[in-house]
Every structure is written in C-alpha cells, then in structure tokens.
Amino acid sequence: MKFDISLLCSVAVGAQVVLGTPIRSRTPYNVKETHTAPSKWTKLGRAPSQHKLHLKIGLKQNNFEELSRHLNEVSNPDHGRYGQHLSVDEVNDFVKPTDETLDLTHEWLLSNGVSEMSYSPAKDWINILLDVGSAEALLDTEYSVYRHEDGTALVRTSKWSLPSHLHEHIDTIQPTTSFMRSVPKKSDWIQFSQPWTPPDYKPPTNETISKVCQFFPVTIECFQTLYATKGYQQKAPGIAKIAFNNFLNQTPIRPDIEAFLKHYRPEAADSANTFKSIEIDNGPAAQSEPLTLEQAAGDDFVREANLDAQTILGMTYPQPVYSYSTGGSPPFIPDLNAPTNTNEPYLEWVNFVMAQHDIPQVISTSYGDDEQTVPEAYARRVCQQFARLGARGVSLLVSSGDDGVGDEDGSSCYTNDGKNKTTFLPSFPASCPYVTSVGATQQFEPEVSAYRAPGLGPDGLKHGFYASGSGFSYYFDRPDWQDDVVPAYVKSLKGKYDGLYNKGGRGYPDISAQGLYFAFVFNLTESSISGTSASCPLMSSVVSLVNDALISSGKPTMGWLNPWLYKKGYKAFTDVTIGDSYGCGTKGFPVAKGWDPVTGFGTPIFPEMVRLAKGDHDGHH
Structure with a gap:
C-alpha cells in the first residue's frame, strides 16, 4: 500500500477510546526502550494530553540480512553482479514483516482502540495518529515537553513499554525518545562587498587555478577547475538526475537561485525556475517570489535550501534537479500548550521516496545531529532505510558536520547515558555505513581540512568555530570495507584520545570537497556561506556527472559508493594531508596520508573517477 499521510487524519476518532479502555494484551508490559534526554534539553513539564502525535511503528523486517548481502554484491566492483541494482518490488520483498508480526501488532492496536492506520510500501512501518493521552496509554509512558537551549521544542518521553510478546516484533516507535533535530550542517552566512584574503593565505602557484580560485568567495568556476569537471559535455541529457533534501520548512527561493546562476553560470539561469519541487507531508514548495521581510530578517531556515540548489544547478546543468521538501516546523519559543510539530522527517522522506519507481540516482542531504540524540534502535532502522535506497542504485551523500569531534570548548562533549563521561560526539546520519559521508576542505594548493577558529x-564581524565533522560511530560497527584503512589509522594515533571514541566503530567521513566561503546569493544580495552543507552538494554534483558518463557508455550508475570507494575508487581522489579536526577542547583527529576521519580519502578528480568507474563496470552489465 502506498504511504499516504492524509490517511492518518481520521485515525484520531478511532483512537480516542483508548483513554477509557483498560490496556489488554496477551502478556504484561515491559520497558522496550530508555533513552535519556541529551544535556542541552530541559524538561518543561507534561505534554498537553490533546496534542497530536504521528506515531510510526517500525516492525521487525523479515530478511534485511539477505537485502544487505544483495546490496554488497551489487556495490562491490569485484563481484559479477556489480551494478545490477534491485527493483522497488525486490527490495520490499526482502524487508516486509512476517504475517505473524503484522497479525500480533494489529491485534495489540485493535485491542487498544486503534482501528485506522496506514503503511509504508513494504508494510514495515505502521503509521497512526494519536493524541498524547492515548499514546501514553498505548505505550505505558508519560510524554513531556522538552526545550533545547536554542529554543527548539519537542514532545518526547525518556522511556516507553510494550507487551512482552511484541518486543521481538517491533524495533522502534517514534516520536518517543528521539531528540534529533536534523539541523543544517552549515556555518556563518557573510555578506560581502569585495573579495577578501587573510594575511597568512598562500595563493596557488598553478596559474590555471589562481586565475579562478580566491580565498573568499569561492565560485562554481573554481570548483569546476579544481575537480576537473570544467568543459565536460554531458552525453546522456535527462537520464542522470540529482536531488537534494530540505527539512524544517527549508525552501529554495527561485529568484535568489536565478540571480546566483546569472552571475556564476549564466547558461543555467533558466533552470532556477524549472527544477522540480516535490513536497512531502505538507512541506513547502520552492518559492517563486523573493524572500519575504520575515524570511530575510529571520533565521537560517531558508539559506540551506538555497545553498544546495545554487551549488547543484551550477555544477550539473543541464541535468534534471529535484528538490524534496519534507514537512516539519523550525525551532520557535515553545509554549506548553503549543509545542512544535513532532514528526521524524527522515522517515517521512525515505518512505515516500522508496514508494517511487523513478528515483534520482544521487541525493544530497546536508542535515544531521549528534548521534547520541537518536536512540540506537531508531538510528539503525533509519540506516536500514538508506540501505534500501542503495540497493535501488541511489548514491546517498550526507554532510559530516561542522563541529569537528564536538563543540569548540567541550561543554557538551559528554555521554547522555547517565554516566556523563567525556566523549567525542559522532554525528548521525553521517555515521550510518549506508551513506557516503562528506567532509570539508579549504584553500587550493594544497587543499587542507576546513577549520576556522x-x-x-x-x-x-566575529564568527564562530567551524571544523569539518569527524569521528567514529558508537552505534555502527566498522564495516569490512573499511578494514584495510581504518585500523591502520587508529594504530597511528598510538593511544591518543583512547576512551574518547570507539576504535571499532564506522569511521567517517569517506571523502571531502571544498566547504569554506562559497559564493552565494541570499535576499538577492551577494554573500558567502560555509560548511559541510556546501561540500556535500558539491561532491554529490561530481558523482552525478560521473553517472552521466556511465549512462552514455551503456553502464549502470554508481549506486551505493562506499565499497567501490574503499576498494578502488580512492585512487581517483587527491589525498589531503594537512589539518586537524578540532573540537571538545582538543585539536581532535589529525589529518593523515591515506584515509583519515577528517577528510576521508580526499577530494575528487573527475576524469579519474570516470575512468575507474567505467573500468569497474566492464563485464558487469
């Protein structure tokens, strides 16, 4: 059944009887999950009982291990099935729950008065609409309003329960214990009147690069020159497609994008008004009018979408570009009677995309939060959803974050498991092994890891700390495709930072690209913006151009990149060897020769990526 959020609107009627109905089940309730609120969140008080929650029940997937095996085979350049991506029906068959799981969950919901529900395409997620009072009865819990120090408010709980016999059938239910805010991974926006160069900057000696690359601002022509995409003529117009994600009411502003393209990529200017805007769960459409006064004077919630669109359209024209806008409220000053929308945008988005038969082959995501703000069970299920995209042949790239290994002074570099131990803070979804995580660089000859004190x-004006996101997951073990490089890096540290990170965890980022002082138009004004929010759409654009070259040669698109990257693809990247990740009151992980958890394998060399990818696809049709 195709996921349709509109089906949820009538659920509340059937759900209200929960309040007056004793909970019935075959077995007693036991706690399913406990997840302490992170340190920056403060409990304000009980959530209003009539506040509505879109609950998403993640059912145990029947055969994810088999899907994972297929994904690894079609993504491994040494395997005979390389590039033979799966169809939507094949993927759904692997992850659909067993009849027993569905029957037992339905019995539980119906016995508690919940009679209306909708499903994800594989029926591995059940979606219901309940008020807080009904959800508390259903999950034997209490919801509260929590406020983040930046003003964000959420309705959440720190603990919830299920009948014992359902524990093995239900992986996660959200929103319950997830405090992830999915904030854009970007640094300061700076308005400028003229180029600027810091006193210690060394300009490139390469004349070709020095003509087009300056420290501030950095332009599309500089990126094209650095990564050798300049002059590439696309050969499969309309077939290779690329998309970017918008959450938290982010929306691209077409007049800003058009002004940017007129200046930096004139032949692409018309595409500012023709790229496709796809709205999910009442997300805002791309805006055809200039910024409103409120938007121009307000927060950062328009800039990220503009940055993604300007970078991708500037780099990939004339490819079709898609903007996914998924509903969800931006932060505001909370009121106990009007807390913010409590949706989980990644699930809304990925379930929508998984239902489509025609998906862009590259998708850029510039959002994330500290891994520990997300309960592990929920993080794993979202990560598995991303694996399904990979099996379909989608390259999903995610920004690695802008705080190095944690905040500058270490004030929040602590676990939130009640032990309050000092720790580096990995980022999610960058830590998911089924995404390709993108770090940031700066300068040009050589490029170094992005860092600004x-x-x-x-x-x-004074600007804040910024450093390319870096780290090792606590939730996801190191995948085998990292075994040849990550242990060697860890060994090279000689015990430095022992206890502050997980030596056996998935290391990230995987690769990197320019991420400081991008030329940018905001409110029809020339400006600049920084962050892995910039490096991620830039790297995504290069991958999409590689896809064009592959398609024109009759070969499959790249799909999930990581096995290819770690086996062979790294040879098509310029190794970055200078810098540190910083954060948590330390210099953080050092950049090193080969892979490192600051810049990954380095920055792309487009012609080499094409050459290697074409060679790897030979004989694997």
Missing part, C-alpha cells in the same frame, strides 16, 4: 571574519 572563532574570530573576525571577512565582514569584520
């Missing part, structure tokens, strides 16, 4: 910027 707090201090005066090009506009004469």
Whole structure:
C-alpha cells in the first residue's frame, strides 16, 4: 500500500477510546526502550494530553540480512553482479514483516482502540495518529515537553513499554525518545562587498587555478577547475538526475537561485525556475517570489535550501534537479500548550521516496545531529532505510558536520547515558555505513581540512568555530570495507584520545570537497556561506556527472559508493594531508596520508573517477 499521510487524519476518532479502555494484551508490559534526554534539553513539564502525535511503528523486517548481502554484491566492483541494482518490488520483498508480526501488532492496536492506520510500501512501518493521552496509554509512558537551549521544542518521553510478546516484533516507535533535530550542517552566512584574503593565505602557484580560485568567495568556476569537471559535455541529457533534501520548512527561493546562476553560470539561469519541487507531508514548495521581510530578517531556515540548489544547478546543468521538501516546523519559543510539530522527517522522506519507481540516482542531504540524540534502535532502522535506497542504485551523500569531534570548548562533549563521561560526539546520519559521508576542505594548493577558529571574519564581524565533522560511530560497527584503512589509522594515533571514541566503530567521513566561503546569493544580495552543507552538494554534483558518463557508455550508475570507494575508487581522489579536526577542547583527529576521519580519502578528480568507474563496470552489465 502506498504511504499516504492524509490517511492518518481520521485515525484520531478511532483512537480516542483508548483513554477509557483498560490496556489488554496477551502478556504484561515491559520497558522496550530508555533513552535519556541529551544535556542541552530541559524538561518543561507534561505534554498537553490533546496534542497530536504521528506515531510510526517500525516492525521487525523479515530478511534485511539477505537485502544487505544483495546490496554488497551489487556495490562491490569485484563481484559479477556489480551494478545490477534491485527493483522497488525486490527490495520490499526482502524487508516486509512476517504475517505473524503484522497479525500480533494489529491485534495489540485493535485491542487498544486503534482501528485506522496506514503503511509504508513494504508494510514495515505502521503509521497512526494519536493524541498524547492515548499514546501514553498505548505505550505505558508519560510524554513531556522538552526545550533545547536554542529554543527548539519537542514532545518526547525518556522511556516507553510494550507487551512482552511484541518486543521481538517491533524495533522502534517514534516520536518517543528521539531528540534529533536534523539541523543544517552549515556555518556563518557573510555578506560581502569585495573579495577578501587573510594575511597568512598562500595563493596557488598553478596559474590555471589562481586565475579562478580566491580565498573568499569561492565560485562554481573554481570548483569546476579544481575537480576537473570544467568543459565536460554531458552525453546522456535527462537520464542522470540529482536531488537534494530540505527539512524544517527549508525552501529554495527561485529568484535568489536565478540571480546566483546569472552571475556564476549564466547558461543555467533558466533552470532556477524549472527544477522540480516535490513536497512531502505538507512541506513547502520552492518559492517563486523573493524572500519575504520575515524570511530575510529571520533565521537560517531558508539559506540551506538555497545553498544546495545554487551549488547543484551550477555544477550539473543541464541535468534534471529535484528538490524534496519534507514537512516539519523550525525551532520557535515553545509554549506548553503549543509545542512544535513532532514528526521524524527522515522517515517521512525515505518512505515516500522508496514508494517511487523513478528515483534520482544521487541525493544530497546536508542535515544531521549528534548521534547520541537518536536512540540506537531508531538510528539503525533509519540506516536500514538508506540501505534500501542503495540497493535501488541511489548514491546517498550526507554532510559530516561542522563541529569537528564536538563543540569548540567541550561543554557538551559528554555521554547522555547517565554516566556523563567525556566523549567525542559522532554525528548521525553521517555515521550510518549506508551513506557516503562528506567532509570539508579549504584553500587550493594544497587543499587542507576546513577549520576556522572563532574570530573576525571577512565582514569584520566575529564568527564562530567551524571544523569539518569527524569521528567514529558508537552505534555502527566498522564495516569490512573499511578494514584495510581504518585500523591502520587508529594504530597511528598510538593511544591518543583512547576512551574518547570507539576504535571499532564506522569511521567517517569517506571523502571531502571544498566547504569554506562559497559564493552565494541570499535576499538577492551577494554573500558567502560555509560548511559541510556546501561540500556535500558539491561532491554529490561530481558523482552525478560521473553517472552521466556511465549512462552514455551503456553502464549502470554508481549506486551505493562506499565499497567501490574503499576498494578502488580512492585512487581517483587527491589525498589531503594537512589539518586537524578540532573540537571538545582538543585539536581532535589529525589529518593523515591515506584515509583519515577528517577528510576521508580526499577530494575528487573527475576524469579519474570516470575512468575507474567505467573500468569497474566492464563485464558487469
């Protein structure tokens, strides 16, 4: 059944009887999950009982291990099935729950008065609409309003329960214990009147690069020159497609994008008004009018979508570009009677996309939060959803974060498991092994890891700490395709930072690209913006151009990149060997020769990526 959020609107009628109905089940309730609120969140009080929750029940997937095996085979350049991606029906067959799981869950819901529900395409997620009071009875819990120090508010609980016999059939239910805010991974926006160069900057000696690359701002022509996409003529127009994600009411502003393209990629200017805007769960459509006064004077919630669109359209024109806008409220000053929308946007988005038969082959995501803000069970299920995209042949790239290994002074570098131990803070979804995580670099000859200490910027104003996101997951073990490089890096540290990170965890980022002082148009004004929010759409664009070259040669698109990257693809990247990740009051992980958890394998060399990818696809049709 195709996922349709509109079906949820009538659920509340059937659900209200829960309040007056004793909970019935075959077995007693036991706690299913406990997840302490992270340190930056404060409990304000009980959530209003009539506040509505879109609950998503993640059922145990029947055969994810088999899907994972297929995914690894079609993504491994040494395997005979390389590039033979799966269809939507094949993927859904692997992950659909057993009849027993569905029957027992339905019995539990019906016995508690919940009679209306909708499903994800594989029926591995059940979606219901309940008020808080009904959800509390269903899950034997209490919901509260929590406020983040930045003003974000959520309705959440720290513990919830299920009948014992359902524990093996239900992986996760959200929103319950997830405090992930999915904030854009970007740094300061700076308005400028003229180029700026810091006193210690060394310009490139390469004349070709020095003509088009300056420290501030960095332009599309510079990216094209650095990564050798300049002059590439696309050969399969309309077939290779690329998309970017917008959450938290982010929306691209077409007049800003058009002004940017007129300046930096004139032949692409018309595409600002023709790229496709796809709205999910009442997300906002791309805006055809200039910024409103409120948007221009407000927060950062328009800039990320503009940055993604400007970078991708500037790099990939004339490819079709898709903007996915998934509903969800931005932060605001919370009121106990009007807390923010409590949706989980990744699930809304990925379930929508998985239902489509025609998906863009590259999708860029510039959002994330500290891994520990997400309960492990929920993180694993979202990560498995991303694996399904990979099996379909989609390259999903995610920004690695902008705080190095944690905040600058270490004030939040602690676990939230009640032990309050000092730790580096990995980011999610960058830590998921089924995404390709993108770090950031700066300067040009050579490129170094992106880092900026707090201090005066090009506009004469003080700007904050920024460092390419870096780390090792606590939730996801190191995948075998990292075994040849990650243990060697860990060994090279000689015990430094022992206890502050998980030596056996998935290391990230995988690769990197420019991420400081991108030329940018906001409110029809020339400006600049930084962050892995910039490097991620830039790297995604290069991958999409590789796909064009593959398609024109009759070969499959790249799909899930990581096995290819770690086996062979790294040879098509320029190794970055200078810098540190910083954060948590330390210099963080050092950049090193080969892979490192700051810049990954380095930055792309487009012609080499094409050459290697074509060679790897030979004989694997």
